[in-house]
Amino acid sequence: MSLRSVLARARYYVREFTGEAAYDRHVAHARSHDPQARVPTRRAFERARTDAREADPREGFRCC
Template sequence: MTLTDVRRAAGRIRWYVRELTGESAYDRYVAHARSCDPGAPVMTRRQFERSRTDAREADPREGFRCC
């Protein structure tokens, strides 16, 4: 196994973990926001995560929090 193979495998594992944990959602949001209206302000990561959490808690289909 060469160094290139190890890097490729590490990149795939990183991509999978980011998708699984939702870490890449902000990157997709920024790309979408900038492609739709480049001049519009983009939420910070903190604002984005707060908005996501609020939306998730407000929608009963997304699950619920017990505490």
């Protein structure tokens, strides 16, 4: 296995673990269903995602 493939795999896992890839998946899904649809900015997407997570009572109290 080459260094490049090891780094590519590491990048993939880090992006999945941190949630960085969620926006890319959202954009791809939106574009595949309706190419003319407005896609929110990354900032708006992350804000909505955070709001949804904090509104879920199963997540529990979060101080920070």
